Amino acid sequence: MTTDLDAIMRERRQLINLAYRLLGSLAEAEDAVQETYTRWYAMSQQEQDAIDSPGAWLTTVASRICLNVLGSARVRRETYVGDWLPEPLPDGGADPVDRVTLDESVNLAFLVVLESMTPAERVSFILHDVFCHSFAEVAEIVGRTPAACRQLASSARRRVRAASRPSAAQSAEHAGIVRDFKQAWEAKDIEAIIGLLDPGATATADGGGFVTAFLDPIQGGEQIARAWIEIAGRRSDGSRFVERTVNGQPGLVTEKDGAVVSVFAFEIADGRITHIWVVRNPAKLRRWAES
Numbered sequence: 204m205t206t207d208l209d210a211i212m213r214e215r216r217q218l219i220n221l222a223y224r225l226l227g228s229l230a231e232a233e234d235a236v237q238e239t240y241t242r243w244y245a246m247s248q249q250e251q252d253a254i255d256s257p258g259a260w261l262t263t264v265a266s267r268i269c270l271n272v273l274g275s276a277r278v279r280r281e282t283y284v285g286d287w288l289p290e291p292l293p294d295g296g297a298d299p300v301d302r303v304t305l306d307e308s309v310n311l312a313f314l315v316v317l318e319s320m321t322p323a324e325r326v327s328f329i330l331h332d333v334f335c336h337s338f339a340e341v342a343e344i345v346g347r348t349p350a351a352c353r354q355l356a357s358s359a360r361r362r363v364r365a366a367s368r369p370s371a372a373q374s375a376e377h378a379g380i381v382r383d384f385k386q387a388w389e390a391k392d393i394e395a396i397i398g399l400l401d402p403g404a405t406a407t408a409d410g411g412g413f414v415t416a417f418l419d420p421i422q423g424g425e426q427i428a429r430a431w432i433e434i435a436g437r438r439s440d441g442s443r444f445v446e447r448t449v450n451g452q453p454g455l456v457t458e459k460d461g462a463v464v465s466v467f468a469f470e471i472a473d474g475r476i477t478h479i480w481v482v483r484n485p486a487k488l489r490r491w492a493e494s
Contacts, residue, residue, distance in 0.1 A: 214262075285416060313363070442458060465482070
């Protein structure tokens with residue numbers, strides 16, 4: 204029986220969701236999914252009809268492609284200028300089919316933790332813990348035994364727990380703190396900014412070497428506040444701060460001449476900001492022009 208084309212294409216959104224979580228880059232995720240479909244349509248009709256579950260086949264192939272991309276990405280990121288951060292996503296998008304479902308498994312804090320994992324750990328963890336595949340299915344994709352994949356996922360889970368901060372802010376509280384931070388920043392009120400930051404807070408920027416950004420993370424609430432006041436002092440180019448949703452969480456963007464030039468994501472615990480991620484690499488902000 205000929206495989207239903209519509210059924211095959213309906214898998215696209217699920218594949219994009221999977222690939223983005225695996226790669227932390229929507230551009231790379233789209234490339235991986237495109238390659239998956241290219242391989243599907245390279246098969247003869249007879250070969251396609253012999254596959255019992257086209258959806259499972261597509262997931263397996265996409266995951267293997269992502270595993271290979273992750274391996275090469277680790278090498279590329281060693282020569283990246285400054286810190287590499289995941290590509291931030293706005294709420295919504297031009298094409299609902301390509302829209303990533305925004306939940307706790309795509310907030311920037313979670314994706315940054317995933318970057319610390321080996322490719323096999325990341326794939327095993329995402330496939331099992333987020334997309335509920337059995338370890339037997341994961342093993343087929345990763346090329347390890349089910350027991351080994353169980354250990355990989357367990358190791359990844361420990362990394363996530365170790366990076367988690369207690370008393371994470373709920374969305375309404377989170378939005379209020381981000382709004383207060385924006386107002387204090389616009390007012391250049393350094394004491395108010397310090398009061399909103401955890402004393403041990405960290406700020407990390409990603410300019411990719413294409414735009415100005417601090418190369419090393421800034422450690423400490425006071426140091427971050429001073430840096431942000433300095434940034435505010437340079438705002439004489441008509442840019443403005445706007446509250447936006449970043450990967451499903453309240454965040455900020457800087458707009459200049461109607462274009463988003465910086466995206467700010469926040470991690471908040473116990474009523475204070477514990478981490479700020481700043482993405483300025485233009486290649487990672489293309490999706491914001493469509494939102």
